[in-house]
Amino acid sequence: MTDAMLSRFDGRLFIDGKFVEGCGNRIDVINPARGEVIGKIAGATPEEIDQAVKSARSAFRSWSRVPAKVRSQALHKLGDLIAKDAERMAQIMTLEQGKPQLEAKGEILKLAEACHFYGEEAVRIHGELVPNDQNGYQSQVVREPIGVVGAITPWNYPAELVGWKLCASLAAGCTIIIKPAEITPFTALAIAEKVAEAGIPAGVVSVLTGKGSVVGQALVEHPGVDKIAFTGSSAVGLHIQRSCPTVKRLSLELGGNCPLIVTASADIDAAVKGATRRSFRNMGQICIAINRIYVARPVYDAFLEKFAKGADALTIGDGLLDPAADIGAMASAEPLAKTREHLGDALDKGARLVAGGKAPEGEQYAKGFFFRPTIVADCSHAMKVMSEETFGPLVGVMPFDTIKEAAELANDTPYGLASYVYARDLAEIYELSAELDYGNVAINNVDAGIMNAPYGGRKQSGIGYEHGREGLLEYFNFKHIRLHHGVGA
Numbered sequence: 001m002t003d004a005m006l007s008r009f010d011g012r013l014f015i016d017g018k019f020v021e022g023c024g025n026r027i028d029v030i031n032p033a034r035g036e037v038i039g040k041i042a043g044a045t046p047e048e049i050d051q052a053v054k055s056a057r058s059a060f061r062s063w064s065r066v067p068a069k070v071r072s073q074a075l076h077k078l079g080d081l082i083a084k085d086a087e088r089m090a091q092i093m094t095l096e097q098g099k100p101q102l103e104a105k106g107e108i109l110k111l112a113e114a115c116h117f118y119g120e121e122a123v124r125i126h127g128e129l130v131p132n133d134q135n136g137y138q139s140q141v142v143r144e145p146i147g148v149v150g151a152i153t154p155w156n157y158p159a160e161l162v163g164w165k166l167c168a169s170l171a172a173g174c175t176i177i178i179k180p181a182e183i184t185p186f187t188a189l190a191i192a193e194k195v196a197e198a199g200i201p202a203g204v205v206s207v208l209t210g211k212g213s214v215v216g217q218a219l220v221e222h223p224g225v226d227k228i229a230f231t232g233s234s235a236v237g238l239h240i241q242r243s244c245p246t247v248k249r250l251s252l253e254l255g256g257n258c259p260l261i262v263t264a265s266a267d268i269d270a271a272v273k274g275a276t277r278r279s280f281r282n283m284g285q286i287c288i289a290i291n292r293i294y295v296a297r298p299v300y301d302a303f304l305e306k307f308a309k310g311a312d313a314l315t316i317g318d319g320l321l322d323p324a325a326d327i328g329a330m331a332s333a334e335p336l337a338k339t340r341e342h343l344g345d346a347l348d349k350g351a352r353l354v355a356g357g358k359a360p361e362g363e364q365y366a367k368g369f370f371f372r373p374t375i376v377a378d379c380s381h382a383m384k385v386m387s388e389e390t391f392g393p394l395v396g397v398m399p400f401d402t403i404k405e406a407a408e409l410a411n412d413t414p415y416g417l418a419s420y421v422y423a424r425d426l427a428e429i430y431e432l433s434a435e436l437d438y439g440n441v442a443i444n445n446v447d448a449g450i451m452n453a454p455y456g457g458r459k460q461s462g463i464g465y466e467h468g469r470e471g472l473l474e475y476f477n478f479k480h481i482r483l484h485h486g487v488g489a
């Protein structure tokens with residue numbers, strides 16, 4: 001089953017509306033739950049990259065002039081096709097990424113939701129008439145699509161992170177070339193298949209596979225690409241910003257190191273439930289995962305005891321064989337090694353292990369990248385778990401005495417993506433909402449991102465937004481047209 005599902009994408013690129021056999025070197029794609037090769041991708045060559053850019057530039061001339069209603073209909077059709085095929089697309093994602101199939105299906109359905117959201121927004125792209133400094137003049141401010149977008153995406157959400165860029169581009173009238181993560185390329189190719197089925201014209205969407213440092217970098221440097229929409233690590237984001245040889249629009253959705261504050265007034269059971277979900281879902285491989293938790297001293301022990309029980313109770317499985325498991329395999333050896341390194345560093349510096357700390361036992365886990373959800377307590381900011389992004393199932397906990405101290409500890413990071421608070425006292429809630437220096441603040445819940453509100457980081461977590469109207473604005477240039485008509489002068 002898996003062979004047939006993936007073999008049609010093997011070594012293929014999606015250029016000018018067609019799947020074509022790539023000419024470049026082949027790169028293995030691995031199922032992280034079993035350590036087996038499940039397929040190969042082709043590294044796009046410079047000629048193939050040029051071809052995709054040429055096709056996207058040519059398609060831009062017509063797609064940017066297609067009536068908004070038609071672009072909206074295309075997005076709705078794409079959303080319907082994706083939702084209809086969610087089961088199969090989820091299997092593809094689980095095979096290459098390792099998350100349980102039910103969770104993968106949820107992600108595919110959220111991609112479909114993004115198509116519908118931006119399908120609705122496409123017909124609400126308005127301009128403005130603005131007042132002038134003299135009578136007899138009228139100023140129009142209109143929005144025009146930027147042009148060709150190069151979308152470079154990571155492996156933790158192989159559908160949604162492609163989808164937000166794809167949907168906003170299509171709604172705005174841009175064309176897009178997608179370079180998915182090397183280890184999760186097949187989900188993006190499966191999305192391209194839906195794009196073709198939806199009848200979206202050739203060249204409007206292309207998918208180029210291959211290494212980021214080669215294919216991604218070529219898009220960054222290509223004079224025919226007008227904007228780079230990047231999601232990934234802060235280090236690569238900064239490298240991209242520095243290495244753009246021409247002025248180019250950039251949106252950078254980067255790494256995080258996200259705090260949770262649990263105050264003495266909090267509903268502890270709700271805080272434990274939220275912490276367990278947002279620390280370990282997708283094996284902690286989420287930009288907005290909770291990395292570090294600050295708990296008011298009077299409730300510190302009670303929180304830790306319940307949190308450890310919550311983490312221990314999570315089920316771990318091969319995402320295809322056990323589709324409803326709470327967590328699956330990590331996506332590759334690299335984040336697993338980093339998790340072990342951060343755990344070792346914390347324990348060396350005096351942290352106390354209260355849950356996990358090792359791989360699960362059993363034959364079914366022997367070949368995959370598995371690790372138990374892990375909690376370390378009595379941490380300090382000298383430890384990597386409290387100051388760097390682990391991107392794995394590890395969280396550090398430490399006590400605090402005052403709300404001011406909690407806010408200072410939470411803000412003591414170069415990152416600014418998401419933060420979380422559990423509290424019932426309104427004064428605490430207002431103080432922390434104001435003080436937390438983050439793009440997203442979730443209070444008494446852990447779902448910081450919703451489709452119709454802007455989602456983005458500050459400081460080293462990035463520039464620009466996805467989701468909501470603000471996400472769509474990232475795909476436009478504004479044009480001011482000042483007309484002298486003489487009436488009323």
Ligand code: TAP
Binds near residue numbers: 179210216256461
């Ligand atoms: P990265 O290593 O930064 O890779 C992201 C993408 O960039 C991949 O497609 C990668 O290709 C490509 N790339 C690598 N070097 C490049 C270069 N020189 N020029 C152009 N592209 C290049 O991140 P990752 O490990 O895949 O993902 C994890 C990171 O993403 C975490 O830091 C996480 O916080 C962040 N993230 C942020 C968000 C938001 S919304 N802020 C959401 C999800 C994830 P290869 O795959 O071939 O290396």
